[in-house]
Amino acid sequence: MPGFEMFGDEERKNVNDVLESGILMRYGFEVMRNNHWKAKEFETEFANKMGVDYCQLVSSGTAALTVALASAGIGAGDEVIMPSFTFVASFESILASGAVPVLVDIDSTLTLDPVSVEKAITSKTKCIMPVHMCGSMANLDALRALCDQYNLLLLEDACQAIGGTYKGKSLGSIGDLGCFSFDFVKMITCGEGGAVITNNEQYYINADQYQDHGHDHIGKDRGAETHPVLGYNYRISELHAAVGLGQLTKFDTILSIQKRNYTIVRNALSSIEGITFRTVPDGGEENYSFVNFFLPNEELTKKAHKSLSDHGVDANFYWYTNNWHYINGWEHLRNVKSLGALTGSVRHQLERLNNTDFSKSDAIMSRTISSLVKVGWSEEEVILRAEKMRAAIAAIF
Numbered sequence: 001m002p003g004f005e006m007f008g009d010e011e012r013k014n015v016n017d018v019l020e021s022g023i024l025m026r027y028g029f030e031v032m033r034n035n036h037w038k039a040k041e042f043e044t045e046f047a048n049k050m051g052v053d054y055c056q057l058v059s060s061g062t063a064a065l066t067v068a069l070a071s072a073g074i075g076a077g078d079e080v081i082m083p084s085f086t087f088v089a090s091f092e093s094i095l096a097s098g099a100v101p102v103l104v105d106i107d108s109t110l111t112l113d114p115v116s117v118e119k120a121i122t123s124k125t126k127c128i129m130p131v132h133m134c135g136s137m138a139n140l141d142a143l144r145a146l147c148d149q150y151n152l153l154l155l156e157d158a159c160q161a162i163g164g165t166y167k168g169k170s171l172g173s174i175g176d177l178g179c180f181s182f183d184f185v186k187m188i189t190c191g192e193g194g195a196v197i198t199n200n201e202q203y204y205i206n207a208d209q210y211q212d213h214g215h216d217h218i219g220k221d222r223g224a225e226t227h228p229v230l231g232y233n234y235r236i237s238e239l240h241a242a243v244g245l246g247q248l249t250k251f252d253t254i255l256s257i258q259k260r261n262y263t264i265v266r267n268a269l270s271s272i273e274g275i276t277f278r279t280v281p282d283g284g285e286e287n288y289s290f291v292n293f294f295l296p297n298e299e300l301t302k303k304a305h306k307s308l309s310d311h312g313v314d315a316n317f318y319w320y321t322n323n324w325h326y327i328n329g330w331e332h333l334r335n336v337k338s339l340g341a342l343t344g345s346v347r348h349q350l351e352r353l354n355n356t357d358f359s360k361s362d363a364i365m366s367r368t369i370s371s372l373v374k375v376g377w378s379e380e381e382v383i384l385r386a387e388k389m390r391a392a393i394a395a396i397f
């Protein structure tokens with residue numbers, strides 16, 4: 001997945017453009033900046049690529065989620081439904097908005113189970129936030145139908161599935177809002193960065209203002225701008241945007257290398273009886289950044305994970321116990337380790353996590369291994385790796 005494996009002249013040239021003008025800020029300084037507007041350019045190109053009207057670049061993926069929630073008017077007391085398997089940014093951004101994170105089970109898509117989502121809807125629910133983990137998507141038609149039925153917002157976290165599609169549309173472009181991360185380990189990186197995309201003009205205007213202290217960005221005198229709304233600082237710097245703009249030129253190449261590498265690994269694993277693969281909803285195409293597979297039970301999964309490492313195959317993730325992406329690992333959340341006081345409704349909801357039944361998620365996560373697909377591997381290297389993986393797993397049966 002990591003786009004940094006492809007760093008080269010494109011990134012260097014864009015960064016040099018910015019350094020030579022000396023204007024590291026994305027706004028203002030028009031005379032001095034030699035016509036370089038890297039953040040603006042990135043936004044235009046990325047919106048085109050995703051097939052949406054608007055893109056707002058921000059300082060991180062976590063910031064993108066926070067800005068997206070704010071731009072849609074989500075705040076104190078509102079409930080946002082999110083999956084039990086995700087990156088911590090999901091609940092961090094919801095908490096930052098003052099809203100209440102409501103964690104629900106996943107299914108074999110490895111993200112939100114629509115049946116569990118519907119059960120969690122209350123009169124306070126405002127938003128459903130699927131997180132397209134490890135390169136593939138939630139059942140977006142089912143979630144959209146729930147949003148329509150209950151008048152909720154659909155916010156896609158597509159940070160790990162950039163380039164994947166659902167029924168011909170880019171992931172992130174299907175919900176009311178979509179979010180991306182360009183942190184250092186993502187498929188396209190700015191070093192640090194993120195983006196919100198939408199077709200809703202008002203959400204875009206809100207996002208543009210909110211991420212820059214409420215500035216209206218009208219006219220050429222920043223000091224004279226008005227502030228229609230309260231905001232915050234989630235701006236990206238021009239230097240980070242410059243790196244991302246260089247990376248964007250490699251988007252299609254990275255995707256096609258990932259697909260080739262993924263296919264080699266998947267074909268090798270398919271030959272093992274007992275291995276099944278993560279469900280991709282009808283009409284969906286992954287971005288091929290991970291091969292996600294299931295073993296028949298927890299014990300065999302742990303053995304397979306250990307055997308892969310014993311055979312010298314790196315970058316295989318057993319999220320159920322080893323990593324920081326599942327409810328099991330979020331002790332700080334369950335025990336409400338907040339530095340400052342939280343509102344009663346948030347605290348109450350978090351405390352409930354200790355008594356919530358996540359056995360449906362456990363049954364899937366305890367059998368899931370995700371194997372990272374790197375971009376830097378040559379075809380020969382992947383073939384060797386795939387064969388090693390096949391042997392390592394076959395050995396445990």
Ligand SMILES: *Cc1c(COP(=O)(O)O)cnc(C)c1O
Nearest residue numbers: 060061062087089159160181183
């Ligand atoms: C990386 C990631 C984020 C957050 O992105 P940062 O840029 O690191 O803040 C959010 N959600 C998911 C699913 C991610 O993988």
